[in-house]
Amino acid sequence: MTLLDAPKFDEARAQRRQQILVIFSSLVGVLLVIWWLVAGRPVDWPWNWDAHLFGRAAVNHFLDAVERNDLAAAYGIWTHDKDWQQHPAQHSTYPFSRFQEDWSPTSPDNEYGAIHSHKIAAARMYGNVLLVAAFINGRKSDALNLDYDPKTKTLSFSPPGVQLYLGP
Numbered sequence: 001m002t003l004l005d006a007p008k009f010d011e012a013r014a015q016r017r018q019q020i021l022v023i024f025s026s027l028v029g030v031l032l033v034i035w036w037l038v039a040g041r042p043v044d045w046p047w048n049w050d051a052h053l054f055g056r057a058a059v060n061h062f063l064d065a066v067e068r069n070d071l072a073a074a075y076g077i078w079t080h081d082k083d084w085q086q087h088p089a090q091h092s093t094y095p096f097s098r099f100q101e102d103w104s105p106t107s108p109d110n111e112y113g114a115i116h117s118h119k120i121a122a123a124r125m126y127g128n129v130l131l132v133a134a135f136i137n138g139r140k141s142d143a144l145n146l147d148y149d150p151k152t153k154t155l156s157f158s159p160p161g162v163q164l165y166l167g168p
Contacts, residue, residue: 032046035049036049038053039052039053040052040053040056040123042123042124043124044124044125048125048130050150051125051130051148051150052123052130054148054150054153055123055130055132055148055150056120056123056132058077058080058148058153058155059120059132059134059146059148059155060118060120061077062074062077062078062146062155063115063118063134063136065077066103066115067115067116067117067118069105071096071099071100071103071104072085072096074099074103075096075099077155078094078099078154078155078156079091079094079154080152080153080154080155084096103115111142112136112137112139112144113137115136115137116137117136117137117138118134118135118136118137118144119134119135119138120132120133120134121133121134121135121143121164121166122164122166123164124164126147126158126162128149128150128151129147129148129149129150130147130148130149130150131145131146131147131158131162131163131164132145132146132147132148133145133163133164133166134146143163143164143166145157145158145162145163145164146158147159
């Protein structure tokens with residue numbers, strides 16, 4: 001066989017390869033769009049979409065537990081430790097007693113009063129954490145800003161002066 005004796009062009013094989021390439025790229029595109037929709041249509045890079053998905057879910061579960069006045073379950077979500085009662089010394093920086101003062105419906109430190117409903121208004125990455133703003137009890141001003149840390153899966157209050165701009 002010499003250099004000029006090339007194999008005959010197989011048109012059916014070339015079309016099959018092209019069809020496989022088009023189907024594969026279309027499938028990847030469809031999966032990306034589905035992942036983006038499930039994550040809550042974040043305006044962020046795709047590698048942060050999981051943080052949006054899990055962060056919004058954690059804030060929803062947390063606020064649902066606060067609405068039910070199940071503060072023990074809410075504290076477990078806050079610390080990402082369902083068995084926090086087994087070892088309360090691990091959570092000494094923000095103990096359950098202080099958590100109750102902050103989130104109890106009768107607490108003077110709770111500026112929202114009894115929480116009956118919530119709606120997540122926005123979520124954006126801020127450094128390494130997801131900042132989530134939620135409207136409480138139908139209020140359209142003074143949204144509650146919480147941080148979700150994707151590495152530790154814990155919730156916390158946003159730093160002072162850091163809040164999402166939700167428009168006029």
